[in-house]
Amino acid sequence: MMKKNLLKIFLGAGLVLALNIQPACAEFSLSIRPYEGGYDLNFGKIGLGASGANQEVIVNIRSDIGKQYRLIQVFFEPLTNSQGISIPAQNTYFLYALRGSAKYGTLSVEQEAPVNFSRSIIYTSNSQGLSDGFTLVYSLRGPFQVPSGSYRGRVGFSLEAIDSNQAPATVFMNILCEVESAEYIRIKTIDGDKRIRLNSKSLDSRSCLVSFNILSGLGNQYRIIQSISESLRSSEGFVLPESAVVFQMEQISKGSGPHQETPVSARSQTLYSSDAKGSPDNFIENFRLGDLSGVKAGSYKTNVAYLIEESNGQTTKRLDNYLLEVEVENEFDLELKTESGAGVILFKDLGPNKPARTFGIEVTVKTNLGKQYLVTQKVTSDLTNKAGKSIPSKYFTIRTEVLNNTKGVLKSPQNTEVKPSDTVLFVSDKKGSADTFKTVYELSAPVGVVAGDYSASVVYSLSEL
Helix, strand or coil: CHHHHHHHHHHHHHHHHHHCCCCCCCCEEEEEEECCCCCCEEEEEECCCCCEEEEEEEEEEEECCCCCEEEEEEEEEEEECCCCCECCCCCCEEEEECCCCCCCCEECCCCCEECCCCCEEEEECCCCCCCEEEEEEEEEECCCCCCCEEEEEEEEEEEEECCCCCCCEEEEEEEEEEECCCCCEEEEECCCCCEEEEECCCCCCCEEEEEEEECCCCCCCEEEEEEECCCCEECCCCECCHHHEEEEEECCCCCECCCCCEECCCCCEEEEECCCCCCCEEEEEEEEECCCCCCCCEEEEEEEEEEEEECCCCEEEEEEEEEEEEEECCCEEEEEEECCCCCCCCCCCCCCCCCCEEEEEEEEEEECCCCCEEEEEEECCCEECCCCCEECHHHEEEEEEECCCCCCEECCCCCEECCCCEEEEEECCCCCCCEEEEEEEEECCCCCCCCCCCECCEEEEEEEC
16 A cells, blocks of 8 residues: 555656756757858859859758748858959849758749849748758859959848747858959960060060950940059159050951050040950050150059940949059160261361351250259360361350250350360250250361361260259
8 A cells, every 4th residue: 555655656756847847948040051061152263254153052940939930141242352343243143942942931032033132031931930951052153254363252141030039040151262364355465464564775665565365255245445543653753644655456356446546544445346246356455655755764653454344334344453564764865966967077168268167966865864964065176187287266166056945054155166175065954854955066267277177076975963
C-alpha cells in the first residue's frame, strides 16, 4: 500500500516538473550564402565587352513563430571602384529565383527583372510562416563601359514578420567583380600606358598618338567624347593656353571627327561620331604641341576622360582615364636672319664715289624663362684687309629698329659707330618676353681707301640680366 502511494507521489511530482519546463526561444533566422562558397558574391573577372556573368545565392529561412513573414532586399551600394566610378545600374543588374526552389511560400522574382535599388520584396511565406529555402540568381549584364579595375558593392536582406512584434533578422553581403580591359572599345597609346606625353625638346616628342579600336557594333549611333578635368597647369600654378596643345582625328573610316587641328579645351569635345548603325571602326587621335609663344618652362598636367554617349545624349558612360603631361623645356636661344641668307655681313659694289650701302639682320630671341635679358654685339677689330689697312669706324655704323611690335628697349636707335668693343643692342621687357628686332649696318668708303676685301668679326650674345 505504501509503495503504491509513494509511486503516486513520485508520478505527481513528475507531472509538476513537466509543467514547469520553460519553452525554448522562438527561432527567426536568415542565412544567405553564395553557391560557390565564401561570404561575398564574387563575379570574378569580367571583360568590358562581355555579355554578362551569373552567380547563385542560397537562401535559408528558419522560423517557428507561427506568423507569416517576408524577405526584403535593399541594394545599399552599386558596384563602385576606388575612384568613385560605378557600374551604371540601368540595364546592368538583374535578378531571378530558380523556379520551384521555394517549398511553401511565394517568390516575387521568378521572372528575370532589373534589380530594384529601393526596398523590394523577394519572398513571402505561407500563412503558417513555415521555414523555407530557395535559390536566387544575380546577373551582371554587359558591355560594361567603365574603366578597368576592382569594383565593390553591398546588398542587404531583411527577414520581417507580418503582424508580429518579432525583431527582423538582417544579413549583409558584399558584391565583388574585377572589370578587365575593354574588349569592345580598346583605347591605348603607343607606349601602352595611361599617359599622353608631349615634350618640346625634339620634333619626335612633340606629338603622341592615341588609338581607338571599336571591335563590335553598338547597334545605334554613338559619340566618343573627350573631357578634360581642368586646364593644363604646372606645379607653380602657370596655365597653358588652349593653343599650346592641339589634336586632330585620323584614319576614320566609318564615322566622322575633326580632321583639322583643334585646340585641346577644358570643355567636353566630340572626337568621333559613329554612323547610324554604330558600326565597328578604328581611328587615331593625334596630340601635338601647338603655339608655345609666351609659355613658361615647366611640367603641365591634367586628366583626360574618354566617354561614350549613346541614345542622343541620354546615356553617357566613362570608357577610360589618361594623364596628359606636357613638358615645356627651358628655351633661351638667339636666332639671326640675314638678307643674304648666310652668316656674313656683306657689302657689295662699294666705292669712294658711291652712296653708302646698308645690310640688315633680323634678331629673334626665343625664351620661356621669364627673366630679363640683353643682346650684345662684340666686334674684335675695325674692318681690315689682308695688308692690314683699315676703314675708320666713323664710316661703319649700326642702328636698331623695331620689328614685329618689339616689346623691349632698343639701345642704338640712331646710327652709332661700330668700334672694337662690346655694345648692348637690346634690353628685354621686365617679363623677359620673347622678342624680335632689327639691326641695320651702314658702310661707306672714304676717299683714298685702298681697294680690296675688308673684314671684321662680329659676335652676337644673349645673356640674362
